Amino acid sequence: MNRARALWERVPAPAVDLVLVIAAAVDVWLNLLDDTRLGVALATLGCAALAFRRRFPLGVFLLTLPIALTQPVAVAPLAALFTLAERSRNRPLLGVCVALVAVANSTPWPLAGLTEVGRTMTLVTFVYSLATAAAPVLIAQLLQARRDLARRLVEIEEAREHERVLHAQAVLARERAQLAREMHDVVSHQVSLIAVQAGAMQVAAKDLDAKEAARTIRSLSVTTLDELRTMVTLLRASGGRATELTPQPTLADLHELVESSGTHAQLTGELPTTVGTPAQRALYRTVQEALTNVRKHAPGATARVELWQDGDDVGVTVANTPPTRPSLPLPGSQHGLVGLRERADILRGTLEAGPTTEGGYRVRLRIPLGAD
Template sequence: MKRRGVPPALLDAFLVLVALIDTWANVGFDRGAPLGCALLASFALVLRRHLPLTTFLLTLPTALVTDAVFATLVALYTLSSLNRHRVLLGICALTYAVIDFLPWPWSNLRATELAGTRNVVHILYSVASAAAPVFLGQLVQARRELSLRLSEITEARENERLLTAQSVLAKERAQLAREMHDVVSHQVSLIAVQAGALQVGSGDPETKSAAATIRRLSVQTLDELRHMVSVLRASGSRPTELTPQPSLADLQRLVDGSGIEAELKTDLPGDLPPATQRAVYRTVQEALTNVRKHAPGARAIVAIHHMNGTIGLTVTNTAPTQAPLPLPGAHHGLVGLRQRAELLGGSITSGPTSDGGYELHLELPIGTT
C-alpha cells in the first residue's frame, strides 16, 4: 500500500522559504556578494532530488561567507539520503566542517586562534553539525531500503502461497482424474458393452431400440469423460482445448437422442448470443434428463418461442406410466439452471401440472451476451 505524504514540490517550496528566512535573519538584504551566495543556495534546493551533489556544491559558498547554513545542511542531508558512497559523503561532511570552522576571509586566521578550549568546542560543534545530516540521511536511506525489502518479501510469500495452493489443486485434480478414469469410465464402458450385447441378442424391437439408446448415450458419456479427464490432468500447466459448446442447432439431435418420446417446437433464430444458446440447450437437456429419470414412459413437449425481446422455453411432460427407478442424484440440476438463468437476467419456474405431469418454464432476455 502506497504511503501518502507531503507532495515533493510543496516540501521543496517550504524548504526554500525557510532558507530565505534564514538568509534574512543571518545575512540581511543589504549585502552584495554574501546575499547572492545565500540566495543561490536557497533556490538551489529545488534541484536537490535530481542533482544532490550539484546542489550541495552550490550551497557551499553561503556556508563559507555567511552564517546562513540551513540550505547547506539540507543539501548535505539530501545527498546522504540518496547516495551510497561513504567516501564521498565523508569528504563532503569534512569539507562543510572545515568551512564552518575557519573564519572568512582566511587571511584573518592566526595560528594562536586555533588553540584554546573555545576553539576545541567550536571544532566539535562543526564536526557534529556536518555529521548529523549525514547520519540522518543514511538512516532514512536504510529505512527506505528496508521497507522495499519487506515489500518484496511480502510479495514473494504471497506468490509462494499461490504456488502452494495451485500445487495442492493440481494434486486433487490428478487424483480426481484417476478416479474418473479407473472407476467411472470403466463402469460406463461395461454399460456400453452390455447394451451392445443386448441390442444384438434380443429379438424384441423395443428392447433393441432401448439397448441402442443406452449404448449410444454410454459412448457419448465416455467421450465427455475422456475430455474431462484430459482437462483435469492438464492441471493448469498448459491451455486445454475445450469441446465445442452446444448451440440451438444441436437441439433437435438432443431431443431425438433423449431416450423418450419427445417433440420439439421452436421458432428461434440461429443468431442469438452464445451464452443464450447454451442456456436454452442446457435447460432442455436437464429437463429431458429429469423426465427420463423421474417419469418413465411419459411423453414430453419442448416448446420455444420469442416475443418482445424475450425467449420463452417450456418443457412439459405427461404423467409417468411406470414407476421411477431409484437412481442416485445430487438434486443440483434445477438449482444450477436457475442460477444460470439469473446470471443472464432471466428466471425459471417449475412445478406439477393438473394431469399428473410436470412443467418447467424458462424466460430469458434475447439481448443477453
C-alpha cells in the first residue's frame, strides 16, 4: 500500500487533472440527459473547470453543480466536492455543499417534469444522492485527518528529540557544575596551601638550592591555581557564550575599569613596569572587588584608587566616602575579600580591609615588587 501511494505521489498534478477532466468529459458524453445547447455548455464548462480545482475548489464546485442537475450521478461535481473537502475545514460549508448536490440530483430536469415524479420517488432519490455526495466528503476528511496526524507525529518526534537534547544538556551542566565545585572547594584550596607553604619555605630556607626549589614550586602553584580558576569558570559556564577565553587583565586595564565601574572614582599614582604579571593581576582584582563593593554597599559614595610604591613593595589603596543614601539588600557570596587575601598570601603580600574613621571603607593591598 505504501509503495502504491509512493508511486501515486510521483505522478505530476497536471497529469492527474488532465485525466480527471477527460474522465468527466467521457462521463458527461455518455450519461448527459440534457443535450440542449445550454445543457452542453454548462457541462463543458463544469468539466473544463476541474483543471483549476486545486486553486479555486469552491468556485469549481459551483461550476460543476449544474451537471448534477442534468445527470443522475456525475463524476465532475463529486470530484470537485472531494477536492473542496480535502482542503477545507469548514464543515458547515461542506454540509451545505453535500445538500446542494443531493438536491440537484433529486430535482427532475427539465423542471416541467416535476409533477410527473412522485414525492416518494423524489425523497428516495434525495436520500440516495445525499449518501453518494457524502462519500467523497468523508473520504477527503479522512485523508485530511491522516495528514494532520502524520504532521502531529512529526512534531511530537521533534519535540521528544528536543527534550532529549535538553535533558542531555541539563545532565552535562549538572556534572560540570559538580566538577567545578570539587575543583574550587578541594583542588584550588590544596594548591593555594601548597603555594603558601612553598612561599614560607622560600623565606625560611638557608640553602640556595632549597630556596630556588621552593620558589619554583610556588611559581608553578600560582600558575596552576590561575589555570584552575579559569577551568572552573569554563565549567560553570556549561557551554555558554562565556566559555571563550579572554586575555587576563593587567595594570593597563585599570583606567577602563575605574571609568566603567559605575561609581565616582578617581585613579592616581603609577607603578614601575617591572611589576610581574601575577602581581598586576592581584592589583587589578583588588580594585575590581573594592569598586564592586562600593557600588553595592555605598551608593552615592566617591572612591579614590591610589597606586603606590614603598621601597621594595608596591600596592594599591581603594578608599571610599560614606554612602549618601541607604543601600539596597543585594545578595553576595561573602568570599571576595577572602579570595583577595588568599591571592595576597600566595604572592607574599598582605591585604587590609576595614571601615575608616570617617564612615567609609578602605582596602589596601601590599605586594613585594619582585612577586611572580
